[in-house]
Every structure is written in structure tokens, then in C-alpha cells.
Amino acid sequence: MYRFLLTPRWWGINVFVLLAIPFCVFMGSWQLSRFEDRMADHDRATSQVATDAGDPARPLADLLPVDKQTSGAQATATGRYGKQLLVPGRELDGRNGYYVLTLLRTDGGKALPVVRGWLPGTADAAKAPAAPSGQVTVTGALQASEQPGENGVSAQGGLPAGQASAISAASLVNLVSYDVYDAWVTLNTGDSGMKAVPAAAAPDTGLNLKAFQNLGYTGEWFVFAGFVVFMWFRLIRREVEFVRDAELGLLPEPEPKPGDQPASV
Known part of the structure; x- marks a missing residue:
């Protein structure tokens, strides 16, 4: 009854199933490994932030460009505070508020965005403390530039003057007349x-x-593998029923095609 499995048609079906199942399992396992890698990166990055907080500060130039190794490291820079901006829509300890961001004009000509602190409520320039005057040296955790759509950051647009949606050189360079570092310090x-x-x-x-x-995607690939197995058994079952019906003579007579001559009596 199962001799149909040796026909060319079923050879093709069987080869497809034998190739599709390992491929789906491999892709599912690969996606799962990518998720596990991201979890490991998250754990390492979280522990690194805590470790970096106790490390001695290093000059800003020694830590640029910001990557996974230098993000969160203690950086120090010297200059004079310039333009001050507010970054609304930032939560801290479960409360909504805004960052007070001031650009530090360094001796190199570029400006370093410095988050001097957070205030609760709606962004209000009148409530934001003015930056210290004269030359200052700041020390804080180095951070990579934010990107729209990342960590809840929205694209720039529709904000009042004196506000920015993202702390990044791409956003801030349009608000000031000088170059901005592609990093910031809190x-x-x-x-x-x-x-x-x-x-x-x-x-x-x-x-x-x-x-x-x-x-x-991990779940999807394993579902695909299960679906291939399910369809393979379903096709076999239907083929077995077809063969059994044919042996019992239960198949309907084929309808005559146009032009066929009726059988003689």
C-alpha cells in the first residue's frame, strides 16, 4: 500500500521534507542563540556600567568613539558652558520629566552635550537652573548618541524652541552653530x-x-518545521485513502471528455 512512496513524485516530496526540517531547526536554533547573545550582552553591559562608575575618570579624547567597551566609562572634559536645551519626555524613578542639557564648549572647538540633571514635570526653561559661568571641568558617564526610535526617543519635530528630542550630534548640530561631539555625558x-x-x-x-x-523568529521557525511534518503525514494519509478506494473500486468514473466516443455495447 505504501509503494507510492517510491514514485518520482513522492521522492521529490520526501527530499523536500528531509531538507526543510533540518533547515527550519537550524534557523530556529540560530535565532535562539542570537536572543541568548543579546541577553548576555545586556547582563555584561549592566554590570559594566556599575563597574565603570567606580573607575577613575579619563580624558574624553581617550574614550572616543563610543562603543560597547567605553559606553558608561567615566569621562572628564574642560570648557565653558554654552547653549542650554531641554529634553522633554524623560522618565526617572517612574516620574515624567525632562533633562537639562547644556553644551560644553571645549578648547578643541567642539561642544560636548552634558546632561546636568533631571527635573520633574513639563519642560520649562524658567525652572531650569542656569549653567555655571567661566571655565569648568565636568566628570560623568560617557554615553553614545541616541537614535530616533531607540529607548523611546522620538524623531525631532514639533518641539518648541530651546528643546531637543534626542541627544545626538545629528539633532543638536541643527540647533547650534558649532560642531558637536557624537557622544554625551551625564x-x-x-x-x-x-x-x-x-x-x-x-x-x-x-x-x-x-x-x-x-x-x-525562533518560535516561527520551529512552527514551520512542525507544519512541514504535519503536511507530510497529511499527504501520506490522503494518498493511502486514495489507494484503498482504488483497490475497492470506490473511485468515481472519470467524466467523458468532449470528443470521446461512447463505449460500444
Whole structure:
């Protein structure tokens, strides 16, 4: 009854199944490993932020460009504060508020965005403390530039003057007339009574949407493998029923085609 499995048609079906199942399992395992790697990166980045907080500060130039190794490291820079901006829509300790961001004009000509602290409520320039005058030296955790769509950061647009949606050179360069470092620093101690903003893990190391996409793809590939097996058994069952009906003579007579001559009596 199962001799049909040796026909060329079923050889093709069987070869496809034998190749499709290992491929789906391999892809599912690979996506699962990507999710596990992201979890490991998240754990390492979180522990590194805590470790870096106790390390001695190094000059800003020694830590650029920011990567997974230098993100969260203690950086120091000297200059004079310039333009001040507010970054609304930032939560801290479960409360909504805004960052007070001031650009530090360094001797190299570029400006370093410095988050001097966080204030609760709606962004209000009148409530934001003015930056210290004269030459200052700042020390804080180095952070990579934010990207729209990352960590809840929205694209620039529709904000009042004096506000920015993302702390990045690409956004800030349109608001000032000088070059801006592609990084920023959050002070270890909030300035003028403001609350300090804790350092975040390096970009693309947290359990973000990409991580859970990998987990979702893992499930999809294993479902595909199960579906291939299910369809293979379903096709075999239907073929067995067809063969059994043919042996019992239960198949309907084929309808005559146009032009066929009726059988003679």
C-alpha cells in the first residue's frame, strides 16, 4: 500500500521534507542563540556600567568613539558652558520629566552635550537652573548618541524652541552653530539641586525590540518545521485513502471528455 512512496513524485516530496526540517531547526536554533547573545550582552553591559562608575575618570579624547567597551566609562572634559536645551519626555524613578542639557564648549572647538540633571514635570526653561559661568571641568558617564526610535526617543519635530528630542550630534548640530561631539555625558552628581541621570547600558545591548524579534523568529521557525511534518503525514494519509478506494473500486468514473466516443455495447 505504501509503494507510492517510491514514485518520482513522492521522492521529490520526501527530499523536500528531509531538507526543510533540518533547515527550519537550524534557523530556529540560530535565532535562539542570537536572543541568548543579546541577553548576555545586556547582563555584561549592566554590570559594566556599575563597574565603570567606580573607575577613575579619563580624558574624553581617550574614550572616543563610543562603543560597547567605553559606553558608561567615566569621562572628564574642560570648557565653558554654552547653549542650554531641554529634553522633554524623560522618565526617572517612574516620574515624567525632562533633562537639562547644556553644551560644553571645549578648547578643541567642539561642544560636548552634558546632561546636568533631571527635573520633574513639563519642560520649562524658567525652572531650569542656569549653567555655571567661566571655565569648568565636568566628570560623568560617557554615553553614545541616541537614535530616533531607540529607548523611546522620538524623531525631532514639533518641539518648541530651546528643546531637543534626542541627544545626538545629528539633532543638536541643527540647533547650534558649532560642531558637536557624537557622544554625551551625564554628570555623576546633579547640578544646582537637580537629580542626576544614571548611566544607561550601551546601545543594542538591552532586551529591546530586536531581542524579542529574535525570540519570535525562533518560535516561527520551529512552527514551520512542525507544519512541514504535519503536511507530510497529511499527504501520506490522503494518498493511502486514495489507494484503498482504488483497490475497492470506490473511485468515481472519470467524466467523458468532449470528443470521446461512447463505449460500444
